[in-house]
Amino acid sequence: MGSSCDCSVSEDQRRHSGARALLAACLLGLAALTTLPAQANSLDTATAEPETESCPAGRSMLKHQAKLKDLSRRVADHAPLKILAIGSSSTFGIGATSPQHAYPVRFAEEMGQRFRTKVEVINAGVNGETADATLARLEERVAAERFDLVIWQVGTNDAMKGGDEERFSRFLKRGISLVKSRKMDLVLLDQQFFPTMKDPVRYERFVKLVEIAGEEEATPVLSRYRLMKFWAERVPQDLRSMLTSDGFHMSDRGYFCLATAMGRAMGDLVSGAPQLANEITPAITASVPRSMLRP
Numbered sequence: 001m002g003s004s005c006d007c008s009v010s011e012d013q014r015r016h017s018g019a020r021a022l023l024a025a026c027l028l029g030l031a032a033l034t035t036l037p038a039q040a041n042s043l044d045t046a047t048a049e050p051e052t053e054s055c056p057a058g059r060s061m062l063k064h065q066a067k068l069k070d071l072s073r074r075v076a077d078h079a080p081l082k083i084l085a086i087g088s089s090s091t092f093g094i095g096a097t098s099p100q101h102a103y104p105v106r107f108a109e110e111m112g113q114r115f116r117t118k119v120e121v122i123n124a125g126v127n128g129e130t131a132d133a134t135l136a137r138l139e140e141r142v143a144a145e146r147f148d149l150v151i152w153q154v155g156t157n158d159a160m161k162g163g164d165e166e167r168f169s170r171f172l173k174r175g176i177s178l179v180k181s182r183k184m185d186l187v188l189l190d191q192q193f194f195p196t197m198k199d200p201v202r203y204e205r206f207v208k209l210v211e212i213a214g215e216e217e218a219t220p221v222l223s224r225y226r227l228m229k230f231w232a233e234r235v236p237q238d239l240r241s242m243l244t245s246d247g248f249h250m251s252d253r254g255y256f257c258l259a260t261a262m263g264r265a266m267g268d269l270v271s272g273a274p275q276l277a278n279e280i281t282p283a284i285t286a287s288v289p290r291s292m293l294r295p
Helices: 001-048 069-076 102-117 129-143 156-160 167-181 201-216 226-235 236-242 252-273
Strands: 052-054 081-087 119-125 149-153 185-189 284-289
Touching: 052 252, 069 185, 069 252, 081 102, 081 129, 081 252, 102 156, 102 252, 129 149, 129 156, 129 167, 149 167, 156 201, 167 185, 167 201, 185 201, 185 252, 226 236, 236 252
Parallel strands: 081 119, 081 149, 149 185
Antiparallel strands: 052 284
16 A cells, blocks of 8 residues: 555656646746737847948039038028939939938938938929920929928930930039029939940030039039049949949939939038048948948
């Protein structure tokens, strides 16, 4: 009897011991599961931390000296700035992974940080437009709203689609006159450089027409063409990262570096001591939210 009783007790102990072990394992598993959300949150927090993005050295985007007097006064007063960015696919943001990565959004951030004021940039880009179509929309916008600055990105599609050079020049000058008649500051943003252009001689004539219009009408020109061509000649691997797989439209990094270069040029225009296009601007490394670098 004693022997069987001892045996029975021993088996009960083993059963209880096994149950306790199973319970302990379950509790450990539940504890591990409850820590997963905290781990996920910590990953999300890390993703939201700033990350650095770099832009190579380049040429100043400004081709001749100018100063935007009205904009300079508003900047000096730290007044909010309302800017119209009008043009074609480069303004709309084709090639960017989201609208937040297009140059107008990046430019608004750059201007806000540089001048320490609130900056609103309205994106009025329409894919594929030539100067005449943009001019018609520009007329409507400046008649309906007041802007502290108008950025007219112009000329790429006119050059690529076989537009007439004299007609293109007339549209440019009409647009410049239109904006100035409304007492608004204006800068022209010229064509992008891309390695696969079929007729570079003709294309560069259109680039030159934008420069000439700026000089004749005392209007600043931000030369995207010179900046990107410099990248292509000095750091071709950087230019490739600035373009999407089509080798034409700009990538997220391209739009970011364009906006950064534009902001530097605007700082020169406001200060009244601009660098010229043959001067080299240094490479920069900037901190931007990771959410701005990825979709």
